[in-house]
Amino acid sequence: MRGPTRSGSVVAVLWTSAPDDERFVETVLPGLSPEEAGRARRTSVSAARSEFATGAWLLRATAARLLGVEESEVVVDRRCASCEEPHGRPRIAGLPGFDASLTHSAGRVGLALAAFASVGLDVESVAGPPDAALVETACTPDEAAALDSSPADVRGSLFTHLWCRKESLLKAASVGLRVSPSEVDASGVRPVLRRRRSTAPLSPAEATRLARVAKSGRWIALARTPEAFESALFATGSACLSAELDEGDVETLTRSDDYAALVEGLGRTLRS
Numbered sequence: 001m002r003g004p005t006r007s008g009s010v011v012a013v014l015w016t017s018a019p020d021d022e023r024f025v026e027t028v029l030p031g032l033s034p035e036e037a038g039r040a041r042r043t044s045v046s047a048a049r050s051e052f053a054t055g056a057w058l059l060r061a062t063a064a065r066l067l068g069v070e071e072s073e074v075v076v077d078r079r080c081a082s083c084e085e086p087h088g089r090p091r092i093a094g095l096p097g098f099d100a101s102l103t104h105s106a107g108r109v110g111l112a113l114a115a116f117a118s119v120g121l122d123v124e125s126v127a128g129p130p131d132a133a134l135v136e137t138a139c140t141p142d143e144a145a146a147l148d149s150s151p152a153d154v155r156g157s158l159f160t161h162l163w164c165r166k167e168s169l170l171k172a173a174s175v176g177l178r179v180s181p182s183e184v185d186a187s188g189v190r191p192v193l194r195r196r197r198s199t200a201p202l203s204p205a206e207a208t209r210l211a212r213v214a215k216s217g218r219w220i221a222l223a224r225t226p227e228a229f230e231s232a233l234f235a236t237g238s239a240c241l242s243a244e245l246d247e248g249d250v251e252t253l254t255r256s257d258d259y260a261a262l263v264e265g266l267g268r269t270l271r272s
């Protein structure tokens with residue numbers, strides 16, 4: 001594992017799995033806040049319930065270590081910028097300089113952690129080739145043309161890769177899919193924004209933030225993406241990836257020496 005530099009910003013990524021198993025969810029629920037446990041209980045699809053609970057627990061456990069407090073003392077603010085419901089980007093009270101991004105798909109759960117950078121992480125399972133309407137909704141004309149001329153057997157993964165890149169940027173900017181992914185050209189090293197249509201209007205502050213994040217950030221290559229999935233990590237500034245860990249089970253992950261070293265390194269950077 002490369003160590004974070006004292007002066008620079010740093011990003012790390014944790015991957016784990018969320019089994020679609022009620023007994024597993026019951027073991028995770030007691031570690032969550034009442035608000036988180038309530039949201040988990042209200043999630044009727046069992047796989048989605050497990051993914052949410054796993055991500056929420058992993059974030060809470062990691063923030064607790066960084067803050068040096070019990071998991072139950074961590075305050076996670078998930079207020080949505082649009083509707084105030086607790087389903088928005090998670091922010092941790094008392095950790096200036098810290099940012100986190102959660103993602104889940106088909107039982108895979110990812111958490112990106114950052115010191116002194118804004119970060120967005122997205123994972124998606126790969127379906128078959130996208131239909132024309134989806135490509136039109138999500139892609140720029142050049143991206144659509146490139147997909148159209150690609151072999152049919154790789155079109156699904158190419159489209160999903162582009163989608164993850166777009167969503168990771170939009171998550172790093174905190175706007176999510178309120179901005180159409182077709183407004184983000186994700187085919188180059190850095191994103192290019194092209195105003196076309198927004199699914200919901202952004203405030204001037206949000207539009208400025210999106211432009212700043214897109215201009216100052218870049219996608220960072222990930223190494224732990226299994227077959228049948230695509231993922232993308234976007235971070236602002238010159239953040240380097242200090243570590244990417246992948247453990248099949250969240251308890252094993254958070255008890256591992258690599259996890260302890262990763263959180264310790266991040267904590268050092270945040271205090272520097």
Ligand SMILES: CC(C)(COP(=O)(O)OP(=O)(O)OC[C@H]1O[C@@H](n2cnc3c(N)ncnc32)[C@H](O)[C@@H]1OP(=O)(O)O)[C@@H](O)C(=O)NCCC(=O)NCCS
Pocket residue numbers: 051052055056080082083087088089090101102103104105121122123167170171172173174175176177178
């Ligand atoms: C964020 C978003 C792109 C995630 O889409 P997704 O592919 O289904 O889900 P992922 O698993 O990759 O990410 C989900 C995580 O994104 C995070 N998230 C939610 N809103 C976010 C935002 N605006 N910016 C960054 N991250 C966000 C949450 O941590 C969420 O995890 P949780 O469900 O465990 O709480 C999508 O939910 C979205 O665009 N939300 C905002 C839309 C909005 O504002 N609508 C109007 C208000 S109701």
